[in-house]
Amino acid sequence: MVTPNLSFAQATPYDEYVGTDTLRALPGPRTDAPEEPAFLVTTQVMELYFGLVRTELRLAARLLGTPDLPRRPPPSPARRPTWMWSTPPGAR
Numbered sequence: 001m002v003t004p005n006l007s008f009a010q011a012t013p014y015d016e017y018v019g020t021d022t023l024r025a026l027p028g029p030r031t032d033a034p035e036e037p038a039f040l041v042t043t044q045v046m047e048l049y050f051g052l053v054r055t056e057l058r059l060a061a062r063l064l065g066t067p068d069l070p071r072r073p074p075p076s077p078a079r080r081p082t083w084m085w086s087t088p089p090g091a092r
Contacts, residue, residue: 011021026044029036
């Protein structure tokens with residue numbers, strides 16, 4: 001059995017890659033309201049997700065502009081696969 005390396009001089013490789021020190025240094029609560037830390041973490045995560053969505057949309061737009069991507073219109077409702085319209089087993 002291989003024993004994992006748990007002793008690092010500074011931060012672990014994960015900490016360095018993810019930037020946990022930076023995340024932990026983000027501004028904390030400014031009031032004594034007990035719900036404020038949860039609010040701050042939630043909104044900070046949402047901002048990170050918004051940044052990710054923006055990055056993904058830019059990538060998609062760039063890829064859609066490449067000639068290698070096939071350009072076909074979506075199928076009309078009459079040509080959709082039958083499984084999209086079928087009733088699940090036991091639902092009748």
